[in-house]
Amino acid sequence: METDSESGPANLDIKLVKIDVKMQIRTLYAKVTFLQETGGMTEEIERMMMELIALCNKDDTLLTTRPPAAAAVRVFPKFLLKAVTMQAQSEYAGPDWKHLLIMPGDIIVVYAYINELAAIGFNTRTNLGGLFPVDSVMKVEPQPHEKTEIFLATKSSGQHASSPSSLAYDTGQYVRVCRWEKVLSGAYGFNLSTLAMGRFNAKFDFKKIEWHGEA
Structure with missing residues (x-):
């Protein structure tokens, strides 16, 4: 055999x-x-x-892991109003820190599609986000519901963007919290305007958007 x-x-x-x-x-x-x-x-x-x-x-x-190729047929809407839960079927490590690092079995929360082949998501195991190939994941049942928290930037990032992992933002842009960190007011977020992901401090330059429940 x-x-x-x-x-x-x-x-x-x-x-x-x-x-x-x-x-x-x-x-x-x-x-x-x-x-x-x-x-x-x-x-x-x-x-x-x-x-x-x-x-x-x-x-x-x-x-030199090959990054996702550009779409050849059609383009998906970039931003998903409702995040989608995926599970990694294969490993992926892109060419730079802007790409998502995943291993088989990782749960990925997808926030946006770039094109048919590439999406942007947050790895719940590594607590980091980035670009990854769509064919490396498969849709699964949603994880337990977490409250959606959105912050409005009242200023530009400026001095607060001190490292590559810091989230860049401009006045008027909205940032969704992916995960709160142990540091007071520290969070890892997703910029709904630029589709960038990174760390930010909700204490500075931000106003929380209050959601009103249905009557």
């Missing part, structure tokens, strides 16, 4: 390690960028990064 050499335990472990490494590299990139922007970069860290880059360049397949 023939065996499938590509689906053995060893190969499965290797795939998981690869995905884990990709996730760590995305996180490391965001941290290094933050240090560069705030003047906290040291010569030692810069030297270690150069060594890591040199190592990765020996086999650049680690960093």
Whole structure:
């Protein structure tokens, strides 16, 4: 009887390690960028990064997951009035931090479609959001209902957008909360105007939209 050499335990472990490494590299990139922007970069860290880059360049397949292609037939409406719950069927790690990192089984809350092949969503396991290919997920029964919380930006992000993971916003734009964080008034949100995702502080530059229930 023939065996499938590509689906053995060893190969499965290797795939998981690869995905884990990709996730760590995305996180490391965001941290290094933050240090560069705030003047906290040291010569030692810069030297270690150069060594890591040199190592990765020996086999650049680690960093070249193909991003979703552009739509060839028709375009979906960009914004979904009601978020859709999906479950990942395969792993995905895009070319940069703007793409969603997913592993099989992850629950993804989808907020918008870019085109037939790409969507924007929030991974409930990693608590991060981004762009991902539609064919990597499958629609499932909705998760327990969570109250929709929307904030109106009263100012532009300006100084509060201090790192790549920070959400950029302009006056008059609406931001939907994906998840509240432990930091007081800190949240991870989705900008309904730009379709961007990132962290923001609801205490600054925002006014909460109050929803009135049906009579």
